[in-house]
Structure formats: structure tokens, C-alpha cells
Amino acid sequence: MSTITRVRVHDVRFPTSRTLDGSDAMNKDGDYSAAYVVLGTDAAGPDGEPLTGYGFTFTIGRGNDLCVEAARQRALPLVGRDVDEALDDLGAVYRELAADSQLRWLGPEKGVVHLAMAAVMNALWDMAARRAGKPLWRMLVDMTPEQLVDVADLRYLSDALTREEALAILRAAEPTRAMRIADLEARGGYPCYTTSAGWLGYSDDKLRRLLAEAIDEGYRHVKLKVGADLAEDVRRLTIAREVIGWDAALMIDANQVWDVPQAIMWMEHLAPFRPLWIEEPTSPDDVLGHAAIRRAVAPVGVASGEHGMNRVLFKQMFQAQALDFCQLDSARLASVNEILAVYLMAAKFGVPVCPHAGGVGLCELVQHLSILDYIAISTSLENRVTEFVDHLHEHFTDPCVVVDGHYTLPTAPGYSARMHPDSVAAFSYPDGAEWRS
Numbered sequence: 342m343s344t345i346t347r348v349r350v351h352d353v354r355f356p357t358s359r360t361l362d363g364s365d366a367m368n369k370d371g372d373y374s375a376a377y378v379v380l381g382t383d384a385a386g387p388d389g390e391p392l393t394g395y396g397f398t399f400t401i402g403r404g405n406d407l408c409v410e411a412a413r414q415r416a417l418p419l420v421g422r423d424v425d426e427a428l429d430d431l432g433a434v435y436r437e438l439a440a441d442s443q444l445r446w447l448g449p450e451k452g453v454v455h456l457a458m459a460a461v462m463n464a465l466w467d468m469a470a471r472r473a474g475k476p477l478w479r480m481l482v483d484m485t486p487e488q489l490v491d492v493a494d495l496r497y498l499s500d501a502l503t504r505e506e507a508l509a510i511l512r513a514a515e516p517t518r519a520m521r522i523a524d525l526e527a528r529g530g531y532p533c534y535t536t537s538a539g540w541l542g543y544s545d546d547k548l549r550r551l552l553a554e555a556i557d558e559g560y561r562h563v564k565l566k567v568g569a570d571l572a573e574d575v576r577r578l579t580i581a582r583e584v585i586g587w588d589a590a591l592m593i594d595a596n597q598v599w600d601v602p603q604a605i606m607w608m609e610h611l612a613p614f615r616p617l618w619i620e621e622p623t624s625p626d627d628v629l630g631h632a633a634i635r636r637a638v639a640p641v642g643v644a645s646g647e648h649g650m651n652r653v654l655f656k657q658m659f660q661a662q663a664l665d666f667c668q669l670d671s672a673r674l675a676s677v678n679e680i681l682a683v684y685l686m687a688a689k690f691g692v693p694v695c696p697h698a699g700g701v702g703l704c705e706l707v708q709h710l711s712i713l714d715y716i717a718i719s720t721s722l723e724n725r726v727t728e729f730v731d732h733l734h735e736h737f738t739d740p741c742v743v744v745d746g747h748y749t750l751p752t753a754p755g756y757s758a759r760m761h762p763d764s765v766a767a768f769s770y771p772d773g774a775e776w777r778s
Contacts, residue, residue: 342423343382343383343384343392343423343424343425344382344383344384344420344421344422344423344424345380345381345382345419345420345421345422345424345427346381346382346383346420346421347380347381347420348378348379348380348381348413348416348417348419348420349378349379349381350376350377350378350379350409350410350412350413350416350460351375351376351377351379351409351765351769352374352376352377352405352406352409352769352770353374353375353376353377353397353405353701353760353764353765353768353769353770354372354373354374354375354402354405354768354769354770354776355372355373355374355701355733355736355768355775356372356775356776357371357372357373357732357733358370358371358372358402371401371402372401372402373399373401373402373700373701373732373733374399374400374401374402374405374701374770375397375398375399375400375405375701375702375760376397376398376400376405376408376409376411376412376456376457376460377395377396377397377460377760377765378394378395378396378397378412378416378460378461378463378464379393379394379395379464380393380394380395380396380416380419380461380464380465380468381393382424382468384424384472386471386472386474386754387471387472387473387474387754388474388754392424392468392471392472393468393471394464394465394466394467394468394469394471395464395467395468395755395756395758395759395760396459396460396461396462396463396464396465396466396467396676396756396758397460397463397464397672397701397702397758398412398456398457398459398460398463398672398673399670399672399673399700399701399702399703400456401700404453405770406770407453408453408456408457408460411444411447411453411454411456411457412456412457412460412461414444414457415438415441415444415454415457415458415460415461416461416464418437418438418441419434419461419465424468424472427465428465428468428469428472431462431465431466431469431492431677431678432491432492432493432678434462434465435462435492435494435675435676435678436494438458438461438462439458439494439675450650450651450653450675451650451651452650455650455651455673455675456672456673458675458676459671459672459673459674459675459676460672461676462675462676462677462678463671463672463676463677463706463756463758464758465676466676466677466756467755467756467758467759468755470754470755470756471754471755473754474754475754476709476750476751476752476753476754476755476757477677477709477751477755477756477757478708478709478710478712478713478716478750478751481677481709481713481717482518482522482712482713482716482717485515486508486511486512486515487508489511489681489717490504490507490508490511492677492678492681493507493678493679493681493682493685494652494675494678494679494681494682495507495682497652497653497656498652498653498656498682498686500656501656501659501660501686501689501690502656502682502685502686502689506685506689507682507685510685510688510689510718511685511717511718513720514716514717514718514719514720515717517720518716518717521715521716521720522716525712525715525716525750526750528747529744529745529747529749530743530744530747530748530749530750531708531711531712531715531722531727531747531748531750532562532722532725532726532727532746532747532748533560533562533726533727533728533729533743533746533747533748534560534561534562534563534564534590534592534726534727534728534729534746535555535560535562535563535564535728535729535730535731535746536563536564536566536594536699536728536729536730537551537555537729537730537731537732538551538552538554538555538563538565539551539563539564539565539566539581539594540566541566541567541569545577545580548577548580548581549580549584552580552581552584552585553584555585556584556585556589558745558746559744559745559746559747560589560746561588561589561590561746562589562590562591562592562617562726562746563581563585563589563590563591563592564591564592564593564594564620564728565577565578565581565591565592565593565594566593566594566595566596567593567594567595567607567611568594568595568596568598568599568607569598571607571610574593574607574610574611575610575611578591578593578611578614579614581614582614587615590617590726591614591615591616591617592616592617592618592620592644593611593614593616593618593619593620594619594620594621595607595619595620595621595622595623596620596621597621597622597623597624597625597648599622599623600623601623601627601630601633601634604619604622604623604634604638605633605634605637605638608622608634608637608638608641612638612641616641617641617642618641618642618643618644618665618666619634619638619641619642619643619644620644620645620666620668621644621645621647621648622634622638622643622645625645625646625647625648625649625650625654626650626654628654628657628658628661628663629661629663631643631645631658631661631663631664632661632662632663635662635663635664635665642665642666643663643664643665643666644664644665644666644667644668644695645658645663645664645666645667645668646658646664646667646668646669646670646697647668647669647670647673647697647699648670648673649668649669649670649673649674649683650673651674651675651679652674652679652682652683652686655667655669655683655686655687656686659686659687659689659690659692660690664692665692665693666692666693666694666695666724667683667687667692667693667694667695668694668695668696668697668728669683669684669694669696669697669710670696670697670703671696671698671703671706671707671710672700672702672703672706677710680710684710684713684714684718684719685718687719688718688719693719693721693723693724693725694711694714694719694725695724695725695726695727695728696710696711696727696728697728698727698728698729698730699728699730700730701733701736702733702736702737702757702758702760703728703730704728704729704730704734704741704748705734705737705739705740705741705756705757705758706756706757706758707727707728708727708741708748708751708757709751709756709757711725711727711748712748712750727748729741729743729748731743735764736760736761736764736768737757737758737759737760737761738753738759738760738761739751739753739755739757739759740757741757
């Protein structure tokens with residue numbers, strides 16, 4: 342019997358505040374960080390190397406150490422478990438970890454303990470795909486509808502999505518999966534948009550240069566941060582339209598800074614720039630506030646979800662008709678198990694999912710999820726575009742590859758979550774070389 346033998350969790354932080362990468366109206370000087378989980382086993386993988394699982398959750402600096410310890414606590418019950426028994430039934434493992442009543446009390450299913458759940462389950466899904474010798478998206482689309490529903494967390498959702506409805510969605514897509522795989526290969530991958538040009542702390546010259554580069558690189562969707570100063574927003578959006586023209590799609594993101602009436606007022610001034618959506622216009626927990634804003638700012642869409650704490654919040658957003666675009670996050674929801682449930686609800690309610698990916702390694706993860714959605718769940722690319730941010734990919738052994746505004750299909754086994762050991766050592770906080778210097 343091969344077992345899970347150890348868990349190691351690293352506090353990895355990148356000093357992005359030095360260049361204001363990631364800056365927005367709410368988060369002005371974050372240091373993009375990861376609570377990085379490594380699950381070791383005494384089993385051999387298909388490549389002959391020790392079978393290992395890599396996963397993480399994302400933070401922006403202080404408090405990452407809390408996620409590290411929470412992830413260690415989440416993962417400790419896995420040590421000594423039979424590898425095949427665990428990986429053959431990741432639905433059961435998820436439910437067992439989620440049922441830890443003492444850790445659950447600290448959430449439940451929100452905050453640091455839920456971020457930790459994401460990190461640990463991401464590592465297990467990565468290990469399962471490595472054992473299968475497949476990229477995660479391929480492993481998932483090779484599963485039957487029954488297998489996918491068995492791992493999905495459908496608790497508390499039956500008033501919005503029943504198991505039978507979930508199965509019907511997956512079964513309807515199953516006969517034509519191969520056709521959509523071929524379609525993605527032919528078009529060069531899954532469409533994405535870039536936020537790399539639009540951070541709030543960038544100068545006008547840098548904004549112009551990066552927007553022009555984005556268009557030259559084939560992007561037809563770009564996103565800018567807004568919300569700190571109305572006059573500045575109008576000026577920066579004027580620059581954006583001058584550079585990208587009116588045929589490219591422009592999205593804007595307020596990162597939660599507005600109250601509901603303020604969001605509606607602010608958008609009266611920004612609507613002439615024809616944004617496709619306003620993202621996180623108010624508190625991420627305010628379901629009815631999002632619904633009110635959506636009614637008031639149409640035809641501009643409302644997008645939210647990167648801070649959606651769990652599937653129940655998304656259920657309420659869908660039921661209240663509060664979203665035009667769902668932006669789930671691969672490291673805030675509790676990994677594939679909970680993410681599947683949100684994708685299935687989105688498919689039932691007809692809301693396109695455009696995942697958030699502005700953070701350490703999130704682009705590496707969400708490419709698998711978006712590909713899964715198109716092939717096995719929604720079967721559509723209409724109004725669907727996934728975020729891409731062009732930084733920190735060099736720290737991953739299997740970084741995402743974007744060409745002409747498309748994520749190319751990952752081919753390496755796993756969830757693309759493994760960091761280079763040298764990067765982990767150099768950026769570990771507070772003793773890594775990059776922080777000592």
C-alpha cells in the first residue's frame with residue numbers, strides 16, 4: 342500500500358508592491374502571495390518520479406501565514422492515507438475534510454479555513470491528474486457525468502440545482518465533447534482578456550504602451566481598474582478608447598469600493614465608454630445590491646465572484662438575477678468540487694462564467710476550468726472570456742501559454758500548480774533571499 346507521507350506548506354510572497362502590479366482602488370500595494378501546499382507520497386508516478394501533489398491559495402501579503410497554518414491543519418488528516426483510496430474518491434475526501442467540525446466552526450465555508458481547503462484540495466486534484474498522466478482538464482472531461490456529479494458539492498443547492506438537473510446538463514454535453522476539444526485546438530485555445538495594462542497605479546505612458554501592446558498581441562478584450570477618482574477614471578478610459586478603438590471590448594473593475602447608490606451614479610459617467618461590464622461594483626456579499634445595480638446600469642453588464650466565498654453565495658446571486666457574468670476564483674472556492682457546482686448552476690441559469698485570474702498562479706489553474714466548462718458543461722463560448730495577467734508565470738514549472746489572446750490547451754500532467762523549488766526558496770517569507778535583501 343502506498344500512502345500520503347507528508348505535507349509541507351510554504352509562505353511564498355512576491356514583492357509586487359514595488360512596481361504596483363496588481364494595484365486597484367481597494368488593494369493599492371499588495372504583495373502577491375501563495376500558501377503553497379506540497380503533498381508527498383511513497384508512491385511512484387507514471388514518470389517514475391515520486392508521486393506528489395501541488396496546490397495553493399492566493400493572498401496579497403500580510404495574513405498569508407494564517408492561510409499557511411490553516412492549510413497545514415486541513416492537510417494533516419491526509420497523512421497516512423492510502424494514495425489510491427484517496428485519489429479514487431476525491432468527493433469522499435472533500436466531504437470528510439469539510440466535515441471537520443472544529444475547523445468548520447472557524448468559517449463555516451468562508452475565510453481563511455476555506456482558502457486553506459482550496460489549497461489542499463487543489464493539491465489532491467493535481468496529484469490525481471499526475472497519477473493519471475493527464476492535464477487536469479483532460480482527466481475531468483474523460484470522467485462520466487455520474488463521476489463528475491459525485492465529486493461536485495451540491496449541498497444546500499437543491500432549491501436551485503438538483504442532482505438530476507446536474508446530470509442532465511452533463512449528459513447533454515457528453516456526446517459532443519470530442520467536437521469541442523477539436524474546436525479549441527483549431528482556434529488556438531480558450532479566449533482570454535488581459536488586465537495587465539490596466540492597474541490603477543500605472544502612469545499614462547505605461548497605460549498607453551501596454552494597451553497598444555495588448556491589441557498588437559491579438560487581445561480583443563482589455564480591462565481597466567476604476568473607482569478611486571471619477572475624473573481620473575474618465576480621463577483614463579478616454580485614453581483607453583483612443584488606443585484600443587471602439588471595436589475592442591473594454592471592461593472595468595471597481596474592486597468593491599462603492600456603495601450601491603454611488604456605483605449607480607459613478608456608472609452614469611462611465612457608461613459612455615461602453616464597458617462590457619462593471620466588475621465588483623459593491624460588497625461581494627451584497628446579493629440584492631448587485632441586483633439593484635444590474636437593473637440600473639443595463640445594458641452595461643455586472644460581473645462579480647472573485648471574492649465569492651462559497652457556492653451558496655453564487656446560488657443566491659443566480660436566483661436574484663444579480664449577475665451578467667460569473668467570475669469564480671479557483672483558489673477561493675474549495676477547489677474542483679465546489680467549482681463544479683457553481684459551473685453547473687451557471688449553466689442552468691444561463692450566466693456565462695469568466696473566471697478571475699489576477700493573482701499568483703491563478704491563470705495556470707483557471708485555464709483547466711474554462712476548458713472543462715466549454716467541453717463538458719456549458720458547451721458555449723458566447724460571452725465567455727477568461728482573465729489573463731502576464732506576471733509571475735516564470736515561477737511555475739508548467740506555466741500557461743497565451744497566443745493571440747487564447748490560452749493554449751495545457752499538455753503536461755497535473756493542475757499546472759507546481760512552482761520551481763528555487764522560486765519557493767527565494768521568495769519564502771521572511772527568510773527567502775528576495776526578502777532578506
